[in-house]
Amino acid sequence: AKAIGSAGEKISADILEMIGCVVPRNKKGIHKKPKGSGSEFDLFIGKVKIEVKYSHAWDCELNRFQWQQLRSKQDYERVLFVGCNPNDMDMWWCTKEDLEKHVFGKKSHKQHGGKDGEQDTYWIQTWRHGIPSYFKHISTWPVQNEDK
Numbered sequence: 001a002k003a004i005g006s007a008g009e010k011i012s013a014d015i016l017e018m019i020g021c022v023v024p025r026n027k028k029g030i031h032k033k034p035k036g037s038g039s040e041f042d043l044f045i046g047k048v049k050i051e052v053k054y055s056h057a058w059d060c061e062l063n064r065f066q067w068q069q070l071r072s073k074q075d076y077e078r079v080l081f082v083g084c085n086p087n088d089m090d091m092w093w094c095t096k097e098d099l100e101k102h103v104f105g106k107k108s109h110k111q112h113g114g115k116d117g118e119q120d121t122y123w124i125q126t127w128r129h130g131i132p133s134y135f136k137h138i139s140t141w142p143v144q145n146e147d148k
Contacts, residue, residue, distance in 0.1 A: 008054025009042045012080045015091060020143040021045050041076040046143075051076040057085045064127040068111060072104040073120050081135065083126070091138035098134040 013031035017023045023045055026032045033044040041049040051074065053067035065083040079099065081092045099122075103109045109122040124132065 004054055004056075005042075005052070008082045009052045011054075011082060011089075012050075012052045012091070013043055013045075015138065016043075016045055016080075016141065019138070019141060021141070040074045043080075048078060049076040051079045052082065053079060054082040055084065057083075058127065061127065062086075064125075066123060066125045066127075068121075068123045070099060070103060070109075070111075070122040070124065071120050072100065072122070080138070081124075092131060092135035093138060093141060094132075094134050094136060102132065102134055 009031065013023045013025075023043075024032050031043060033041070037044065042052040043050040051070075053070065055065040055067050058064045058066050062085050063083065065081070067081050070079070076096060078093055078095055081094075083090050083092075103122050103124060106122075109124065111121040111123040126132075
């Protein structure tokens with residue numbers, strides 16, 4: 001899971017850079033966060049705290065993704081969702097406020113501890129449902145408001 005998460009972060013940083021974001025990187029070219037940031041978020045781009053969620057296609061079904069470990073109590077502002085099929089991939093994003101409205105506190109999205117569990121962990125599945133209406137395609141990422 002850690003290796004897949006790291007790959008999702010690298011892909012996300014590279015794509016955000018390709019669409020015009022300034023991605024802070026260390027001497028080895030690896031994206032970096034401010035010192036002392038901890039693990040509350042994955043990327044820090046344009047002063048925006050970003051959580052990255054990566055999913056391969058599930059059960060050999062194209063565009064069937066499952067993004068896990070979404071937490072309402074972590075400190076981030078946006079989430080990037082990477083969906084990887086065998087021959088292509090796509091990315092979407094939403095704000096933490098979108099998740100608070102559509103995911104957090106909803107039993108249908110509860111991940112751990114059963115639907116009545118106490119853990120603050122949620123997931124989003126796209127199988128049969130398509131991409132959620134509150135997801136925005138990566139091409140709509142507001143670059144001009146962050147890095148200039």
